[in-house]
Amino acid sequence: MSVKLTTRQVGDVTVIDANGRITLGEGASTFRDTVRDLAAAGNKKLLLNLGDVTYIDSSGIGELVSGFTTVTNHGGQLKLLGLNKRIKDLLQITKLYTVFEVHDDEASAIRSFA
Amino acid sequence: MLLDSNLESVDKAESTVLRIAGELGFPEDDLHSIGMAVREAAVNAVVHGNRYNSRKKVHLNVTHGPGRLIITIADEGEGFDIDALPDPLAQDNLLRQSGRGLLLIRAFVDEFELRRRQPHGTEVRLVKYLANAS
Numbered sequence: 001m002s003v004k005l006t007t008r009q010v011g012d013v014t015v016i017d018a019n020g021r022i023t024l025g026e027g028a029s030t031f032r033d034t035v036r037d038l039a040a041a042g043n044k045k046l047l048l049n050l051g052d053v054t055y056i057d058s059s060g061i062g063e064l065v066s067g068f069t070t071v072t073n074h075g076g077q078l079k080l081l082g083l084n085k086r087i088k089d090l091l092q093i094t095k096l097y098t099v100f101e102v103h104d105d106e107a108s109a110i111r112s113f114a
Numbered sequence: 115m116l117l118d119s120n121l122e123s124v125d126k127a128e129s130t131v132l133r134i135a136g137e138l139g140f141p142e143d144d145l146h147s148i149g150m151a152v153r154e155a156a157v158n159a160v161v162h163g164n165r166y167n168s169r170k171k172v173h174l175n176v177t178h179g180p181g182r183l184i185i186t187i188a189d190e191g192e193g194f195d196i197d198a199l200p201d202p203l204a205q206d207n208l209l210r211q212s213g214r215g216l217l218l219i220r221a222f223v224d225e226f227e228l229r230r231r232q233p234h235g236t237e238v239r240l241v242k243y244l245a246n247a248s
Contacts, residue, residue: 023153024121024124024157024161025121057150057153057154057157057218058154058157058212058214058215058217058218059157059212061214062210062211062212062214063211065208065209065210065211066211068209069209086146090218093217093218093221094202094203094208094214094217094218095203095208096208098208099208099209
């Protein structure tokens with residue numbers, strides 16, 4: 001099972017809802033392509049909702065980082081929402097908690113882009 | 115068990131090890147950790163060790179001793195110097211796209227050993243303790 005990504009707008013924030021597994025191969029490349037395309041299209045406020053992501057490996061983590069860099073280089077912001085404990089643990093292990101802004105509820109995440 | 119050097123083998127390695135680990139009675143959280151470690155090690159073998167070379171195999175061995183699961187995963191590649199790898203936790207490396215596999219493996223198992231395999235390749239040995247083993 002790979003990852004399924006859908007996007008929606010909440011004001012000027014683009015929310016990417018991810019469902020499935022972000023792992024080496026199709027999952028990671030799907031995520032990379034989606035974020036890259038959104039950033040290139042001028043979307044500067046991206047909120048990645050990982051609430052329905054069941055699994056992420058080091059390649060998936062790498063694509064999160066790559067996405068963050070891509071969006072930042074386009075003058076935008078990429079933030080994370082809805083991480084389960086296991087993904088939070090991964091961010092702690094990799095020290096990426098110091099890089100990403102993480103939110104537990106969507107409303108406060110959206111407000112944080114103001 | 116010999117596996118081909120492709121991504122499907124990563125799934126096979128994970129499912130094989132998890133089936134055995136489940137039969138041994140590892141709890142859900144430990145199963146997740148074991149699965150993560152095996153996937154990362156298998157990916158390393160396929161991608162970095164064997165470089166997807168169809169002529170090279172990934173060697174998977176799973177055994178268990180009293181209160182522990184022992185997994186070895188080896189490739190038939192050229193080998194590498196682990197000390198030459200960049201530290202993924204160094205500030206300058208945090209935004210690197212890759213290089214976190216070994217870090218995650220070590221985080222999810224109780225014992226980790228990496229050694230050169232003769233005549234070619236690298237082998238990792240992973241051990242996970244079964245809590246409350248009798």
